[in-house]
Amino acid sequence: MGQIIRTLALAATMVVSSAVSIGAASAQSADYPNKPIKFIIPYAPGGGTDAVAAAFSDKLGQKLGQPIIKENHPGSNSVIGTALLADSAPDGYTFLVVTGAFANNPFLYANLPYKTESLTPVSILTSYPFVLGVRSDLPFKDVKELVDYAKANPGKLTAGTSGRGASAQLALGLFNEKAGIQIREIPFKGAGESLNNVAGGFVDMVFSGYETVRPFVESGKMKFFAHTGTEPMGTEKIPPIAATVPGFEYQNWLALIAPAGTPAAITDKLNGALTEIFAEQDVKDRLAGQNIEAIASTSAEAKDYLAKEMATSKAIVESIGLKPE
């Protein structure tokens, strides 16, 4: 009985698919997608990447007419999830939503189970700077005073980061280098814990997302007077560090990545849908409220962006003395 059903189903599929291939020249993209699409999230459920992915994945699913299923595969600074993507078929039904860690990892791990350059970037999704959250009882109120204080008291200030190879560690390393100061790094497991320790007064400052620092500023435990972008930020008009320390910039980003060899017809279709979604007012407002910029780019633009980011990461990783292992 089961055998019969399977044979019938197979026959039906063949009839439908051959009909489609006769109908259109670019059958593959016209037909696509005809089953649910899987997004690999290489982080634990409930994290920041989940939240951003949620902002667009439902809408993307509606536009494409197929549901988008998120699967969390956390671990190793996103390496585990990325390795899974690399092993998936390039048929447009498996993608990866990944942070800047993707560009850092080649310089942190000696034996990555995939080749970063061979994967197909579909689009950059968002980009946002870190805010510098500082313990509220420290005697400085802008970056210049901070740098002066750090120069007068070398090795005294401390900053929490989220561990080896984390973006916050890279931002701190770059800041130390560009400003010619020495703020000591205290590694934590994740941004939450390092924020708590700054608020508790055990660590002096932390580079973290705007939304994560804001509650502490509102409760008076922290102040933010700088961020890692280039323009004044948000309703508070927080000035960029670059205004005091020329040439300093650190951007976080999220990108959508496909397995190596995914056809351009598929990535183009996704790009088109993403561009429309990010142009919608409510999506814009939602992200702007968190000082996150939505970027829908073409596959080629995303590839250039990634290449540039990888060069930046390489330089920072080397300058702070990390070696692949």
Next chain:
Amino acid sequence: MEFLHNLDIGFEAALSLTNLTFCFIGVLVGTAIGILPGLGPLATIAMLLPLTYALEPVSGLIMISGIYYGAQYGGSTTAILVNLPGESSAVVSCLDGHQMARNGRAGSALAIAALGSFFAGTVATLLIAAFSPVLAQVAFLFGPVEYFAMMVLGLTAATLLAHGSFIKGVAMVLTGLILGLVGADVNSGTYRFTFGSFALTEGIEFVAVAMGLFAFTDIVANIRNDQARDVTAPSFGNLWMTRKEFMQAAFPVVRGTAIGSVLGLLPGGGAMISSFASYAVEKRVSKRPEEFGHGAVAGLAGPEAANNAGAQTSFIPMLTLGIPSNGVMALMIGALMVHNIAPGPYVMVSNPEIFWGLIASMWIGNAMLVVLNLPLIPLWVRLIQVHYWILYPIILTVCCVGLFSIENRVLPIYFAAGFTLLGCLFWRMRAEAAPLLLGFILGPLMEEHFRRALLLSNGDLAIFYRSPLSVAMLSIAAVMCLIVLLPQIRRGRKEAFVEEA
């Protein structure tokens, strides 16, 4: 006023339909597994942990805690009716509870247990609500140095208070510490004991350890045991106790609540120690100690109140400091961390709805339990008679699905299988596995805080004795270790636990 405002936030969260439902599921499951001998709350919570990952954090926590205190109610039902402790903390309830049932006072014994537990639950909930903010203020003084000292104290106390041999307790904690080392080191990012596998870089999956050591091991152990259970058909008579019984129960319940509330706070404390302590106290203060063991009301009422109060106040160190006082609390911390919530004093500030919602749900859950327990007793009696050959395959299947769903990988299932073998070995050696879980959770945290403290002080060890809090806690831990080494006290400790063997 702030107190009322906080409770308002809490009830608003706890009274939402979703959370009420999960509270109900929690206490129902808790009662059921409390009634089934052999399946404890630790095993059940380990099984249900993957499920909570998909829930809102507050719903998940409400359900887990419902299971924990629900099991205290259910355990006493089996103890009274079958003379088997459905749950380890109900051991004492067998002594007098079952005797009351044999004297034809089963209904009354169940009512005393349920109402005594409800009273204790209500008081303990109020205590948590009143004292947590105070404790949390103190907790703001906790930095890496203080956390390290606290964890040293916690591990020492847990080893000391664990039942069974002291040497085995130490061995278990150390095994846990070693297992906890697997994975990436936070400070340097170096991989330890991963054997080149990326799957191990995040450490051994905690749920797999817990399920293997507790849930699966319990199942194997129970299959080996004699499975025949006779329910001495209880004559319920009247569910209501007599006036005399009420008077006899009132003071023991109050005393039991007080004892349980205090002992629950201690590391390694919780429901079981509270009920033993209360029984000892009641026997001592009683005018007719000869009645104990022959159906003394006080011998049932006191421990029942104490175990429930202890179960509830053991939430305080976990909620305010992020320190687990027992295995169940360690699992709760695991559940919080999955949702990116670092347990500690900041939870109250950053997620007030979680903190106060959980507290409010405890009171609601306790009320549900009274309603569940008294009228549904005939149903629960039927449950005691369900055969293991029906129950266990279902449990095993559900567990494996749960393990797979954590990371969408089969590896945790293999790990759970491995830890089951280890758990069975421990069980044969009569070594309690709970200290291993504490070592596994606290070990890596302890190292992290120790090294972070040294990073902050530029490697100067003096940082540990500059903080008065740290000095106090480390000294207490040192004194505790000394006490264990004194032979006289060691003998006393042996006696205190001999009843459980």
